[in-house]
Amino acid sequence: MSTTAVVERENFEELFEALRARGYESVGPTVRDSTIVYDHIETVADLPVGWTDIQEAGTYRLVRRKDEALFGYVIGPHSFKKYLFPPRHTLFTLEKTSEGVKLVDAGDPVPQYAFIGMRPCELAAMSIQDRVFGEGPFFDTEYLRRRQQVFVVAVNCVETGGTCFCTSMGTGPKALEGFDLSVTELLGDAGHRFLIEAGSPLGEEVLADLPHRAAESGEVADAERLLEQAEGAMGRSLDTGGIKELLVGNPEHPRWERVGEQCLTCTNCTMVCPTCFCATVEDTQSLDGATAERVRRWDSCFTTEFSYIHGGSLRPSAAARYRQWMTHKLASWIDQFGTSGCVGCGRCITWCPVGIDITKIAAAIRASEEKKHALA
Amino acid sequence: MVPRFMPVLDVWDDTDDTFTVELDPGPAGFSFRPGQFNMLYVFGLGEVPISISGDPATSGRLLHTIRGVGPVTSAMRDLAKGDLVGVRGPFGVPWPVGLASSRDVVFVAGGIGLAPLRPALYHVLNHREEYERVSLLYGVRSPHDLLFEDEVTEWRGRFDMAVRVTVDTADRKWRGSVGVVTKLIPRAPFDPHNAVAFICGPEIMMQFAAEELAKSGVRAGRIHLSMERNMKCGIGLCGHCQFGKDFICKDGPVFTYEALHSRLDVREV
Numbered sequence: 001m002s003t004t005a006v007v008e009r010e011n012f013e014e015l016f017e018a019l020r021a022r023g024y025e026s027v028g029p030t031v032r033d034s035t036i037v038y039d040h041i042e043t044v045a046d047l048p049v050g051w052t053d054i055q056e057a058g059t060y061r062l063v064r065r066k067d068e069a070l071f072g073y074v075i076g077p078h079s080f081k082k083y084l085f086p087p088r089h090t091l092f093t094l095e096k097t098s099e100g101v102k103l104v105d106a107g108d109p110v111p112q113y114a115f116i117g118m119r120p121c122e123l124a125a126m127s128i129q130d131r132v133f134g135e136g137p138f139f140d141t142e143y144l145r146r147r148q149q150v151f152v153v154a155v156n157c158v159e160t161g162g163t164c165f166c167t168s169m170g171t172g173p174k175a176l177e178g179f180d181l182s183v184t185e186l187l188g189d190a191g192h193r194f195l196i197e198a199g200s201p202l203g204e205e206v207l208a209d210l211p212h213r214a215a216e217s218g219e220v221a222d223a224e225r226l227l228e229q230a231e232g233a234m235g236r237s238l239d240t241g242g243i244k245e246l247l248v249g250n251p252e253h254p255r256w257e258r259v260g261e262q263c264l265t266c267t268n269c270t271m272v273c274p275t276c277f278c279a280t281v282e283d284t285q286s287l288d289g290a291t292a293e294r295v296r297r298w299d300s301c302f303t304t305e306f307s308y309i310h311g312g313s314l315r316p317s318a319a320a321r322y323r324q325w326m327t328h329k330l331a332s333w334i335d336q337f338g339t340s341g342c343v344g345c346g347r348c349i350t351w352c353p354v355g356i357d358i359t360k361i362a363a364a365i366r367a368s369e370e371k372k373h374a375l376a
Numbered sequence: 377m378v379p380r381f382m383p384v385l386d387v388w389d390d391t392d393d394t395f396t397v398e399l400d401p402g403p404a405g406f407s408f409r410p411g412q413f414n415m416l417y418v419f420g421l422g423e424v425p426i427s428i429s430g431d432p433a434t435s436g437r438l439l440h441t442i443r444g445v446g447p448v449t450s451a452m453r454d455l456a457k458g459d460l461v462g463v464r465g466p467f468g469v470p471w472p473v474g475l476a477s478s479r480d481v482v483f484v485a486g487g488i489g490l491a492p493l494r495p496a497l498y499h500v501l502n503h504r505e506e507y508e509r510v511s512l513l514y515g516v517r518s519p520h521d522l523l524f525e526d527e528v529t530e531w532r533g534r535f536d537m538a539v540r541v542t543v544d545t546a547d548r549k550w551r552g553s554v555g556v557v558t559k560l561i562p563r564a565p566f567d568p569h570n571a572v573a574f575i576c577g578p579e580i581m582m583q584f585a586a587e588e589l590a591k592s593g594v595r596a597g598r599i600h601l602s603m604e605r606n607m608k609c610g611i612g613l614c615g616h617c618q619f620g621k622d623f624i625c626k627d628g629p630v631f632t633y634e635a636l637h638s639r640l641d642v643r644e645v
């Protein structure tokens with residue numbers, strides 16, 4: 001679209017101004033309880049300035065950086081999903097009247113969010129959820145209502161995390177589409193700056209509000225080089241070749257039993273995953289029975305109730321639930337929505353209390369399959 | 377996702393634990409195809425998937441036949457004339473009754489599975505001339521559990537339909553067969569090479585019946601069964617009803633045995 005612009009660190013603040021002026025509520029990374037979470041942010045100072053995260057299977061730690069980078073970390077347990085598909089929200093409220101049952105108009109306007117610092121994997125996750133909720137034949141109007149007005153400020157990953165594998169999933173480390181603005185942070189001798197590209201007319205408008213200059217070819221090349229390095233520096237990798245056939249063809253693989261013995265079925269992996277879309281509903285009524293409400297909240301295929309039908313759960317074993325999760329993510333999702341359900345963000349690995357690693361389980365199943373072929 | 381409310385016209389018991397709720401869909405009626413289901417909502421209590429059990433040709437009264445097993449379905453037993461029930465639907469892939477035309481049609485029902493099959497039976501009997509031989513093989517636990525008894529008796533009396541009923545445990549008055557419904561398949565009047573089967577009942581019963589039919593020579597692609605899974609939305613958004621790659625609510629509940637058989641063999645899918 002447009003050529004790349006450069007915004008100096010001292011002018012970056014104006015991005016928040018420009019968004020506020022257009023009615024956006026900025027949400028993005030900020031530090032809380034020694035973790036980078038997503039929350040309301042007003043200024044650059046609310047960002048995790050000078051922090052980085054160290055992530056490994058079952059481990060997450062924030063440490064200080066030597067510099068004052070604004071985006072010098074990857075992702076925490078939150079994803080932007082929570083703004084478009086809230087963890088808990090009221091679907092409707094009904095009231096009994098003499099004429100029957102009437103819908104109480106909730107009338108709550110949905111906030112107009114600007115997602116600040118959205119990583120390429122998260123952008124990919126959002127486009128996956130766009131398909132899940134917006135491809136039909138039935139639509140999630142709640143999601144679409146929120147989604148339509150989002151402004152995306154993507155931030156490319158020049159540094160990667162220990163559990164990242166977006167390169168394998170083809171979702172990063174550079175955002176290619178779906179953003180209004182895409183930002184690459186440059187530090188170093190030439191000064192703290194941001195290379196910014198607009199991805200939409202609205203993005204161009206916002207960019208025009210920030211003091212900027214055209215990028216020099218050297219700056220663009222620097223950014224490209226950093227992103228290339230990042231591509232090769234992923235903490236994890238996952239071989240996706242024939243992955244659907246591999247998993248669908250191995251429902252009885254002994255590895256499922258083994259992982260079932262480790263898995264605590266705590267649901268963490270599904271709660272942190274930016275693509276998981278499962279939900280349940282809770283119906284309640286007021287004490288006098290005059291009004292009733294339906295609340296929708298996130299659910300997880302790791303609970304036994306998830307698959308409950310009269311007589312018992314259909315997936316009583318942890319092994320079967322883990323298999324459902326991983327096979328859905330990496331295989332059946334492709335049949336359902338024409339894309340993998342995993343973007344390689346690594347959250348499920350980091351936030352698993354016992355450090356179960358989706359990339360390792362996939363590799364183990366593949367290895368024994370290959371051994372089988374070698375023997376045949 | 378907001379239900380439409382319809383007044384109850386009547387509620388009656390079919391067996392000790394099963395009853396039918398008749399709803400008034402209003403002047404516009406309610407059209408549906410055999411095998412489709414609705415999400416029925418009891419005010420403030422909950423919403424559950426229930427198949428439509430009435431005749432698709434009479435859209436002015438909407439029937440659901442329900443077994444009281446838990447909070448929502450039991451509360452439905454207590455509904456009275458004039459009470460309002462929330463309805464979302466109709467949802468799901470129907471029994472492909474069109475595919476069955478000019479062929480022998482075999483209905484295999486287990487227990488309350490006769491209810492979701494009944495609209496297809498009505499359709500076939502309403503268009504009897506379009507089909508070859510028609511048979512209903514029906515298995516229930518005990519003679520007390522026979523659903524739609526008067527109607528089954530009436531169908532038995534028809535010359536253009538074969539009805540075989542079997543019970544797991546007979547009482548002293550029972551004169552019919554005893555044993556599982558699959559045992560009725562080998563002697564049912566159909567040409568396996570030109571038959572279409574519709575099966576509904578507990579999953580394990582459907583699996584055995586489908587296997588038996590396939591063994592007798594019916595093509596797996598012409599054997600249909602209706603699957604049941606936990607459902608919260610009915611429209612492919614909540615994820616609960618997944619069975620491998622399929623969402624039972626929108627890709628089913630009716631599937632061919634051909635599409636399902638490899639998954640049915642795996643435990644805890």
Ligand SMILES: Cc1cc2nc3c(=O)[nH]c(=O)nc-3n(C[C@H](O)[C@H](O)[C@H](O)COP(=O)(O)OP(=O)(O)OC[C@H]3O[C@@H](n4cnc5c(N)ncnc54)[C@H](O)[C@@H]3O)c2cc1C
Nearest residue numbers: 309310424425426427442443446447448449604605606607
């Ligand atoms: C497509 C479809 C058609 C159905 N048609 C009929 C029918 O015609 N007649 C009938 O009596 N029953 C039918 N059922 C089963 C019926 O939905 C359950 O009996 C009902 O959900 C039980 O709810 P409950 O709250 O009374 O009981 P509980 O057993 O306490 O249920 C608690 C929750 O678990 C879930 N659940 C429990 N059992 C089932 C089940 N078998 N299927 C799906 N979700 C379940 C529901 O979400 C329910 O709200 C059908 C199910 C499906 C999926």
Ligand code: SF4
Nearest residue numbers: 276277278301325328
């Ligand atoms: S992995 Fe589990 S919780 Fe996540 S979308 Fe799939 S079924 Fe739902």
Ligand code: SF4
Nearest residue numbers: 273342343345346348
């Ligand atoms: S499955 Fe794990 S790595 Fe993949 S998108 Fe979900 S949380 Fe990220």
Ligand code: FES
Nearest residue numbers: 610612614615625
């Ligand atoms: S019932 Fe919600 S996805 Fe099928």
